[in-house]
Amino acid sequence: QQPVQSPQAVILREGEDAVINCSSSKALYSVHWYRQKHGEAPVFLMILLKGGEQKGHEKISASFNEKKQQSSLYLTASQLSYSGTYFCGTEGASSGSARQLTFGSGTQLTVLP
Amino acid sequence: DGGITQSPKYLFRKEGQNVTLSCEQNLNHDAMYWYRQDPGQGLRLIYYSQIVNDFQKGDIAEGYSVSREKKESFPLTVTSAQKNPTAFYLCASSIAGPYEQYFGPGTRLTVT
Numbered sequence: 376q377q378p379v380q381s382p383q384a385v386i387l388r389e390g391e392d393a394v395i396n397c398s399s400s401k402a403l404y405s406v407h408w409y410r411q412k413h414g415e416a417p418v419f420l421m422i423l424l425k426g427g428e429q430k431g432h433e434k435i436s437a438s439f440n441e442k443k444q445q446s447s448l449y450l451t452a453s454q455l456s457y458s459g460t461y462f463c464g465t466e467g468a469s470s471g472s473a474r475q476l477t478f479g480s481g482t483q484l485t486v487l488p
Numbered sequence: 489d490g491g492i493t494q495s496p497k498y499l500f501r502k503e504g505q506n507v508t509l510s511c512e513q514n515l516n517h518d519a520m521y522w523y524r525q526d527p528g529q530g531l532r533l534i535y536y537s538q539i540v541n542d543f544q545k546g547d548i549a550e551g552y553s554v555s556r557e558k559k560e561s562f563p564l565t566v567t568s569a570q571k572n573p574t575a576f577y578l579c580a581s582s583i584a585g586p587y588e589q590y591f592g593p594g595t596r597l598t599v600t
Contacts, residue, residue, distance in 0.1 A: 377530070387495075405586045415589035416578060417531070422587060449508055466586065475546065476589070478530040 376400050378465045380479035387453050395448040395482045397463030406446040407464040409478060410457075410483050417462060420448070427466065434445050450484070458486045490515045494579050499597045503534060506547045509595045511579035516576035520562040521580040521589065524548060537562055537582065566597065573599045574586075 378399040385393055397406060404425050409417035421441035423446060434451040446465075451455055460483050464476035492513045511519065519538050533546030536598040537556040538597045551570025557564055562581075566573045576596050580589040 393539070406531075407588065416593050419588040419590070422586065422588060464531075464589075475533060475536060477533070480530040 377477055378463055378479040380461075380463060380482050380484060383480075384483040385485070387484070389455060389486055389488055390467045393448050393450045393453060393484060395450075395461050395463075395484070397479055399444040399465050399466070401465075402442065402468035403439075403441060403444055403465050404468045405466040406437075407466075408437055408446075408448050409462045409464065410459045411462065411481075412459045420461075426443070453484075453486045455486050455488065458484055460484070492579060492590055493594050494577075494592035495597060497593065499595055501597070501599050505597055505599075506568055506595075507566050507573075507597065507599075509561045509566065509577055509579075509597070510526055510596045511564065512560055512581075513581045513590075513592075514560060514582055515590060516559070516582045516583035517590070518559070519576075519582045520551070520556070521582075522546075522554065522562070522564045523578045523580065524577060525576040525578060534564065534577075566599075573597060 378397050379394045400464045407422045408420040411417040423443050437448045439446045460481040462478050462481045496511045512558050521536040522534040534549050534552050535554040537543035543554050543556050553565045576594050578594045579592040582589045
């Protein structure tokens with residue numbers, strides 16, 4: 376079951392904040408976040424494991440609420456370089472040793488000067 | 489430099505022909521994956537492999553085949569049975585466990 380991302384698109388001015396949500400209908404073991412620029416490969420941002428740990432680096436952080444089967448990505452004081460499509464990839468709790476990710480359809484983020 | 493290479497970047501084929509997409513990694517990763525991406529869509533898993541000589545079907549394996557004869561290589565064949573093969577194909581690899589997947593630059597396949 377594909378996770379649901381919201382919003383589908385967001386437009387910001389440089390310096391503004393944004394939150395992207397990822398919601399799954401099944402129990403999760405981990406949530407991965409990637410950013411993809413047009414025509415390029417996705418680039419890894421962070422992974423959150425079962426346990427509700429919040430992670431982050433610089434001005435991008437994320438949280439994972441395993442009870443609600445939801446994750447949120449927080450972008451603070453956005454920069455022009457943050458523009459791109461953000462995908463969450465979820466791994467089910469019952470996947471065992473197989474690291475099979477199911478990706479959401481993406482959130483297109485545009486940062487304007 | 490370590491990384492994943494995919495070739496070619498652009499590929500054009502006539503309908504009814506099989507085509508093989510190359511994926512090579514020198515990261516010493518055990519796991520490798522193939523995804524398909526359509527315009528405005530997320531990534532959908534075609535096949536994945538956790539060790540040499542073993543692979544499993546993903547969500548959309550019909551019309552595709554793979555092999556994993558070497559740890560570094562995981563080629564994908566798009567067969568004539570694939571109804572709508574035009575798409576952006578991404579290969580990825582990772583070490584075993586819940587770790588990040590590294591993606592190659594992708595191959596854009598157009599079938600006419």
